[in-house]
Amino acid sequence: MYIDTHCHLHDEKFTDIDSVVEEYLKNGVDIAINMGCESTSSLQGKLLAEKYDSVYFAAGCHPSDSNQFNQNEFDKIAQLTSDEKCVAIGEIGLDFYWEPYDKEEQKQCFLAQIELAKQEKLPICIHSRNATEDMLKLLKSNKDKLLYGGVMHCFSGSVETASELIKLGLYISFAGPLTFKNANQLLEVAKFVPDELCLTETDSPYLAPHPLRGTVNTPKNIPVITATLAQLKNKDNVEFANQVKINAKRLFYKLK
Numbered sequence: 001m002y003i004d005t006h007c008h009l010h011d012e013k014f015t016d017i018d019s020v021v022e023e024y025l026k027n028g029v030d031i032a033i034n035m036g037c038e039s040t041s042s043l044q045g046k047l048l049a050e051k052y053d054s055v056y057f058a059a060g061c062h063p064s065d066s067n068q069f070n071q072n073e074f075d076k077i078a079q080l081t082s083d084e085k086c087v088a089i090g091e092i093g094l095d096f097y098w099e100p101y102d103k104e105e106q107k108q109c110f111l112a113q114i115e116l117a118k119q120e121k122l123p124i125c126i127h128s129r130n131a132t133e134d135m136l137k138l139l140k141s142n143k144d145k146l147l148y149g150g151v152m153h154c155f156s157g158s159v160e161t162a163s164e165l166i167k168l169g170l171y172i173s174f175a176g177p178l179t180f181k182n183a184n185q186l187l188e189v190a191k192f193v194p195d196e197l198c199l200t201e202t203d204s205p206y207l208a209p210h211p212l213r214g215t216v217n218t219p220k221n222i223p224v225i226t227a228t229l230a231q232l233k234n235k236d237n238v239e240f241a242n243q244v245k246i247n248a249k250r251l252f253y254k255l256k
């Protein structure tokens with residue numbers, strides 16, 4: 001019933017993947033999309049997808065790893081995209097939070113992968129931190145390349161920013177912070193985003209939802225986030241979970 005559209009099962013915090021998968025399946029989560037951070041974790045995603053029916057993956061280079069993005073890295077990522085379980089290019093974007101960062105280097109890394117997504121007919125999973133203005137500008141000037149759409153992962157901005165992203169044809173994904181006590185602005189965003197453009201994710205092992213904050217997050221916690229979103233929208237929980245699944249399958253069209 002549930003889908004986790006963004007997680008990092010390749011993370012070293014997960015020492016026993018068999019039991020992580022078993023637990024989330026037991027919790028009604030039947031699909032988890034593993035996001036790559038660079039070519040190595042993207043390849044790990046592919047291997048996990050080969051081992052577990054419920055795992056799909058995205059391949060990409062995260063902005064914080066853009067300093068190691070070169071032709072070789074690009075080729076390795078590009079090679080993974082034809083895999084039947086590679087559903088997106090991600091996670092890619094801009095991160096002006098973790099210092100030191102090189103804005104131009106990040107933009108080139110992001111743009112090269114937006115091109116790749118267009119070429120490979122795949123949607124993109126976007127990471128944006130402390131970079132709203134540059135992000136919107138870059139996306140707007142490359143709108144023609146976003147033919148297969150995309151999603152702003154772990155959205156944390158304003159209603160105005162969400163509105164701009166929706167105009168660009170992008171989905172908005174909600175994660176654990178929606179359940180935090182200080183989520184005031186996000187609650188407004190959640191009410192604003194049309195049901196058919198909402199996605200949910202854990203970003204595990206990070207960002208465990210309330211009241212599990214501080215623990216290692218896993219896809220088994222996605223029902224908590226989906227239920228919070230359904231409640232904010234005055235929707236039946238099961239119905240809304242199904243809506244999110246339909247949305248995910250529309251965007252990530254390679255999902256079975």
Ligand SMILES: [Zn+2]
Nearest residue numbers: 006035091203
């Ligand atoms: Zn992530």
